[in-house]
Amino acid sequence: MTRPDDVLGYWLDEVGPSGWYDADAARDTEITDRFGDALEEAKEGAFSLWLTYASGTLAYLILTDQFSRNIHRGEAEAFTTDRISRAAAKAAIGHGWDFKIDEPARQFFYLPLMHxxxxxxxxxxxxxxxxxxxxxxxxxxxxxxxxxxxxxxxxxxxxxxxxxxxxxxxxxxxxxxxxxxxxxxxxxxxxx
CATH class of the missing domain: 1.25.40.10 (Tetratricopeptide repeat domain)
Incomplete structure (x- = not known):
C-alpha cells in the first residue's frame, strides 16, 4: 500500500522543483507504474486518513491533482480527481495546514484551485x-x-x-x- 512518504519522497526529493512541470513521457510512465494503483484507490475513497494532517494532505494533493495529470496526460481522465483534490485543498487551507509546509512545496495546496x-x-x-x-x-x-x-x-x-x-x-x-x-x-x- 502506498504511504504519504512514498509520494512525498518521490515528488519532492527524487523529482524536485526542476522537474515538476516537465511534460516527460518517461516520467509519466514511471509515475503510472509507481502510483497508478494508488490513484485508482483514491478515486474510490481510499487515503482519508491522509487528510487528517498537513503532510498527508500534501501527499494526497500531489497524488490526485498532479499525478492524475501525469498518468492520464491528454485524456479526460486526467481531471476526474479534480473535485476531490479541490475539496481536500480547501479544507487544508481552512485548517492553515499549508503554512506547515515550506515553500516551494506549499504551492500544491493552491494548484487544485488554479486547475x-x-x-x-x-x-x-x-x-x-x-x-x-x-x-x-x-x-x-x-x-x-x-x-x-x-x-x-x-x-x-x-x-x-x-x-x-x-x-x-x-x-x-x-x-x-x-x-x-x-x-x-x-x-x-x-x-x-
Missing amino acids: SENLCDQDRAVRLILTRMPDQGASNLLHAKAHREVIRRFGRFPFRNEALSRETTEVEKRWLDEGGYGATVRALKEPA
Whole structure:
C-alpha cells in the first residue's frame, strides 16, 4: 500500500522543483507504474486518513491533482480527481495546514484551485499565492494570473476541450492558434 512518504519522497526529493512541470513521457510512465494503483484507490475513497494532517494532505494533493495529470496526460481522465483534490485543498487551507509546509512545496495546496474552471477558485488561488508564498511565488503568481485570465475570458480551459470532447468555439480556436496559454503568460509578463 502506498504511504504519504512514498509520494512525498518521490515528488519532492527524487523529482524536485526542476522537474515538476516537465511534460516527460518517461516520467509519466514511471509515475503510472509507481502510483497508478494508488490513484485508482483514491478515486474510490481510499487515503482519508491522509487528510487528517498537513503532510498527508500534501501527499494526497500531489497524488490526485498532479499525478492524475501525469498518468492520464491528454485524456479526460486526467481531471476526474479534480473535485476531490479541490475539496481536500480547501479544507487544508481552512485548517492553515499549508503554512506547515515550506515553500516551494506549499504551492500544491493552491494548484487544485488554479486547475479549477471556476473564477472564484481562480481568484482565491491568485490571492493565496500572492500572500502565502512570498519567497518563491513569482513564477507561480504569473501562472495563477494566466489561468485566471483564461477562465475570465472563456469560462473554461480551451486546451482541455479535445480531451473532454468539448466543441471548441471560433474565439477559442483563434486564441489557441495565436499561442493560447503561452501567449497569455507572455502578455501578462510583458504588458503593452
